Amino acid sequence: MSHTLEWKTRLHLFEDAGTTKARVVIDTGTAVLTGRGAARRNPADPDVPEIGDELAAGRALQDLGRQLVDIAERDVDGMGVTRPGPRPAVGWPM
Structure with missing residues (x-):
């Protein structure tokens, strides 16, 4: 089963007085989601x-x-799918 999609993404940056804010918007064709982030300069x-x-x-x-x-x-x-349990430990036994 092969399929190809293109999700449109836009990233907006705003800077004011030492603070930068970002907003990223993604359009999947069935939903639009927005992520936010910020950074402040010391x-x-x-x-x-x-x-x-x-x-x-x-x-x-x-x-x-x-x-x-x-x-x-x-x-x-x-979907009622059963998730796998915890992964077994790897490496040398203690």
Whole structure:
């Protein structure tokens, strides 16, 4: 079974007074989700906007990723699929 999808994603960055905020919006075709993230510059640190952009965007993408995983886990639970138990320990016995 092969299938291909394209999910449209937009990342918005806003900077004001040492705080960068990011909003990432993904449209899956059946749902639209929004992730948010922020980064604040310590006043003692040099002003390097790229760092704030990277941190805020990364945090927004992490937020979006958590939402996607939560939705997938709810979908799996809704199908009545049995989840595997805890993984066995690996390595040398103690």
